[in-house]
Amino acid sequence: MSRYELRFSGAGGQGLITAGIIMAKAASIYEGKQAVQSQSYGPEARGGASKSEVIISDGPIDYPKITQCDALLAMTQEAANKYSHDLKEGGVLLIDSDLVTKIPAGNFKTVAFPIINTAKNDVGREIVANIVALGAMVALTGQVTRENAEKAVLSSVPEAFIELNRKAFSMGYERALAASV
């Protein structure tokens, strides 16, 4: 079966649920695959643990949650510790290298770069760190094309922020490729 499972994890307020939604939208609306996005979060609006899960498949998707994760984004040390254990052998772990300093060990490929710092200093706004991360996840997972993912990003953000998000997405995509060689 073609089932591919992604988890975007970190803290509330980092925009990870949005990143998951855009990934799933790219797959289901633009790529012609099927996708389900679900989420879980605590009662806190900011700061509590937050995760968004995306399942992508060529066929109908029954169970909407992670069974064995193919690709994990961890934007906090807590998330990296908590979720790397069910990462598949040969899977991908993407971490923010400033925030996750104790890198979990396992039979998966780890890609690290300063995601939030890239958004803040290279793109110009910290708030688009989730789109930088999304660009990186698109590059590392290959589940949707760069073009389709970008379409999904641009159709999900307000008009005034299109260029900012385009830049964030590209930067994340490129950085991830550079960091994974």
Next chain:
Amino acid sequence: MSKKVAFLQGNEAAAQGALYAGCNFFGGYPITPSTEVAEVMSVELPKVGGKFIQMEDEIGAMAAILGAALAGSKVLTSTSGPGLSLKQELIGYGCIAEIPCVVYNVMRGGPSTGMPTGPSQSDVMCAKWGTHGDHPAICLVPASVQETYEEVIRAFNLSEKYRTPVMVMPDEIVAHMRERIVFPEPGEIEVLPRKSPTVPPEQYKPYDTSFGDVPPLASFGSGYKFHVTGLNKMQDGFPTTKAEVVQAEEERQVRKVDANADDIITFEEYMLEDAEVVVVAYGSTSRSARYAVNVAREQGIKAGMFRIKTFWPFPDKQIKALAGKVKGFVIPEMNLGMCSIELERCAQGKAPVLGIFRVDGEPINPDQIVEKIKEVK
């Protein structure tokens, strides 16, 4: 022409389904994890000439929709567990006064404020027994975003057809999950209008059984005047304690749903033809169950799924028929065994009922169901 598609959340789809069904009044009070319904309705209703009102609390919201329904509107409220508890007095009022309305309740952890962001399926009994007294109950339990859209439309139709409150109860997973949805064209899904009186105002009685078990309902403001009360009533709507009238009216109110169970009850049969173990599931849990059935089949176990789409009236007939044929039932549910009680009642000891009950805010995963399937001997 290709149909309109979108990537939506269950709650957003519910609001869109209500609009398709002609809902023109929403009264509510926001509560996690149902608030998105109110958000969408507050934006969309004014565009179609409808009214959105955020009330002071949940029972106020229930009162608002009952009043608006009596004035001819198609009405919706949305809430979650604690809000459902607060609405109960007036849900009973809607039942006895026979007022069409749709109550959309997202099931989260309970009792009381419980776990606001955690999924649950523990309100299914509340849908039938939450309000006191004998009364009809219809409760739909969708399992996908598309189905939530369609079941909300069906809920409006059933509420009009049977002149009674109808509940739609997705669990938090279905309500907050996002999937692709394909919108039907206008007219593609039937939308039932309210049965209006055919007699002039002076001859009109709001509970006139000469028109059958579901008498026509006039709209306030249209020239028809009638009395509405929560007391047991006569055909003209005024209170009575006359034994034979009260008995007949109570029986009719329950009968209008029970006698039409076949018209109301919907379900899905998955790999049941030769199934020896039947997983009975509803809502998001049925998605885990389908996965588990597929895994079990790969391992040579004859498993199947009976998916409940209409929780009330309960599919007694179907479960009774299965009980005589299978080795056992497995029931995974995010409560401590509510559907399980109904299954045991219907199985009448002919087949064992093995439950997987989870109330920790985590979904029931397919592995748990596969293990339980293997326990059926």
